[in-house]
Amino acid sequence: MTEILVPQGQWEPDQEAALATWLYEEGEAVQAGVTVAEIMVxxxxxxxxxxxxxxxxxxxxxxxxxxxxxxxxSIK
Structure with missing residues (x-):
């Protein structure tokens, strides 16, 4: 299993961030390098x-x- 992490160092630590959207559904197959989610800051x-x-x-x-x-x- 490989963890999917929120990127670090791209915005100020005191700014609030939210997981805006998942671009794939739970259980769908994904390929390495494709965008799977977006964070909104x-x-x-x-x-x-x-x-x-x-x-x-x-x-x-x-x-x-x-x-x-x-x-x-994560990716299984």
Whole structure:
């Protein structure tokens, strides 16, 4: 299993970030490098790419607050 992490160092640590949307559904197959989710910080979005190929497992729901380095899902 490979963890999907919120990117670090792309915004100020005191800014609130939310997992805006998952671009794939739980259980769908994804390929390494494809964008699987987007993080929204103020009016800017950041992409989260799949770190490996496999089946997507979602751990954090859309619109939940996230912090840099947090595990939001995994690839099995």
């Amino acid at each position: 103020e009016k800017t979005s950041f992409e989260i790419a799949a770190p490996a190929s496999g089946t997507l497992c979602i751990a954090v729901a859309e619109d939940e607050i996230v912090v840099p380095g947090q595990v939001v899902g």
